[in-house]
Amino acid sequence: MTRTVVAQGTFDLLHPGHLHYLADAKAMGDELHVIIARRENVTHKQKPILPDRQRRDMVAALDPVDHARLGHEEDIFVPIEEIDPDVIVLGHDQHHDEDALHEALLERGIDCEVARASAREPAYDGEILSTGTIIDEVCRQRCE
Structure with missing residues (x-):
């Protein structure tokens, strides 16, 4: 029987911390589904810089990921109901x-x-290992 795992996040400006999270999640099962938050649904931090589809496509290209999709426009539980996972894995620092x-x-x-x-x-x-820190560093090096 296949053990299905779900990971979710914003995944803006991919970095090694994202890859670690997804590899850790994949190790908890056989099939990893990743739900990428839509820009309009991100309310707990600054909105992502990259477009939704670009973030989804980048996550889909990572080795641990079997399936990547955008989250539902209104109800975060809809994709989880559709996937019917055995486990949902949160990132170590997710809110x-x-x-x-x-x-x-x-x-x-x-x-x-x-x-x-x-x-x-x-x-x-x-x-x-932080999108915010990457952005700060780009601004420091390129915008001053």
């Missing part, structure tokens, strides 16, 4: 509360495990 998410899933009739990916420390001095 979601595991228990609250699990309860919301159960209310929708979705019975799956909620796990959290491990953190990844920089592999060398100067490695950047």
